[in-house]
Amino acid sequence: MSTLRFGQHIIKASAVFLQTELSFALVNRKPVVPGRILNHEVCEHVHVHxxxxxxxxFERNDSVYDELQKHDGQDEDVPSKWRTEEEMATEASILRNQIENS
Structure with missing residues (x-):
């Protein structure tokens, strides 16, 4: 695995912590909450957050939905707001190790 596509985005292998024949899971470049991940299925771009x-x-449990809606519209195309590749690679490595050792 070198790079993968997620919609129009190129995903580096270092951000991917799990890959199967039909899907892959990756860390998020701008998570709403710590540990937010994405699971992408190769079938016609289905993905799960x-x-x-x-x-x-969150003060109110359902405030997470308000935050997600606000988050998805902000700074998506502003790389300076994203985590670094090193931060993402570190998180992916931790998750990969947890999966392999479980």
Whole structure:
């Protein structure tokens, strides 16, 4: 695995922590909450966002939806707002190790 496509985006292998024949999972370049990941299925670009939740992470539980809506419209095309490739590679490596050791 060298690079993969996620819609119009090129994904570096270092951001991918799990790959199967039909899908791959990657860390997010601008997560709403720590640990947010994406799962992309090769079938016609179906993807799933996984947001780990913990008690008290939002004042109102459903505020996460407001935050997601606001987040998705902001700074998507502003690379200076994204995490660095090194940060993403570190997180992907941690997740990859957790999966391999579980």
């Amino acid at each position: 996984v947001l780990p939740r913990k008690a008290g992470d």
